[in-house]
Amino acid sequence: MPLYKGKSNIHSLNSEMKLNNFLGGFAIGILRIGDYDEIQYSEFIRNNTTNLQPIAYFDIENCSSRENIITRLKKIKSLKYKGIKLHPRFSRFSLKNDLVQYTINLSSEMDLLVFLCTIFHDSIHGDENNLDSLYSLLKKTSNSKVILLHGGTVRLMEFMQMAKVFPNVLLDLSYTIMKYENSSIDFDLRYLFANCDRRICIGSDYPEWTLNELRRRFVYFSKHITKEQAENIAFRNIVHFCNIQSLHHQI
Numbered sequence: 001m002p003l004y005k006g007k008s009n010i011h012s013l014n015s016e017m018k019l020n021n022f023l024g025g026f027a028i029g030i031l032r033i034g035d036y037d038e039i040q041y042s043e044f045i046r047n048n049t050t051n052l053q054p055i056a057y058f059d060i061e062n063c064s065s066r067e068n069i070i071t072r073l074k075k076i077k078s079l080k081y082k083g084i085k086l087h088p089r090f091s092r093f094s095l096k097n098d099l100v101q102y103t104i105n106l107s108s109e110m111d112l113l114v115f116l117c118t119i120f121h122d123s124i125h126g127d128e129n130n131l132d133s134l135y136s137l138l139k140k141t142s143n144s145k146v147i148l149l150h151g152g153t154v155r156l157m158e159f160m161q162m163a164k165v166f167p168n169v170l171l172d173l174s175y176t177i178m179k180y181e182n183s184s185i186d187f188d189l190r191y192l193f194a195n196c197d198r199r200i201c202i203g204s205d206y207p208e209w210t211l212n213e214l215r216r217r218f219v220y221f222s223k224h225i226t227k228e229q230a231e232n233i234a235f236r237n238i239v240h241f242c243n244i245q246s247l248h249h250q251i
Helices: 010-019 038-048 066-078 098-109 131-140 150-163 185-195 211-222 227-242
Strands: 025-028 052-057 083-086 113-117 146-149 169-172
Touching (some): 010 211, 038 052, 083 098, 098 113, 098 131, 131 150, 150 169, 150 185, 185 211, 185 227, 211 227
Parallel strands (some): 025 052, 052 083, 083 113
16 A cells, blocks of 8 residues: 555645645655656646645656656656656665766756755665765756755754755755654754754655644744744745745745
């Protein structure tokens, strides 16, 4: 049975967003989760909400050449996706694979955002996917916009320090902000909220956690920062980074 079967419901998500004052976000499709189907997913999201932008799962494992990648990205673009999700663990690829660099740069040329998962721990390419290989990849894709999902988990501060080198990179705190509650990571998160409010954004990792749970954590870390800083993290950074014209409200 696919992971999260029946838990990710667009109607309940819409309700949660309204109840918890979420202005919008990205609906990221993942292969083999929630009956994800690339052809149907974009249309499904767009037909059922105006607050979410669809992101396609991009499986590099099944792309053996640049020609394959061109074909896949053209199809994704034609289906009106806003961007793609690259998942090193699920797709079992190495960041050192030249096709990863090619995919990111071509996505940028096609005006597709790139969301890259930073949970690298696995038994396939765990020795290759790390801060050094990611740094090398970002240097080679320095003209492309990349959102680093999940903040590098327990290496959050190191990922932030690296992300600050690249103006085209935004560090997302989803998963990490929820997973490590009451650990030393909370000190790091408080520091980032207070000192790096223009370089981070926040996601829910729904349905792993509810939007109410995320709102609670966001409020906790926003207590000792300014309203402007909180708004940067909550929505302004991602709106400007992704050039989204429809969100101009305040939290």
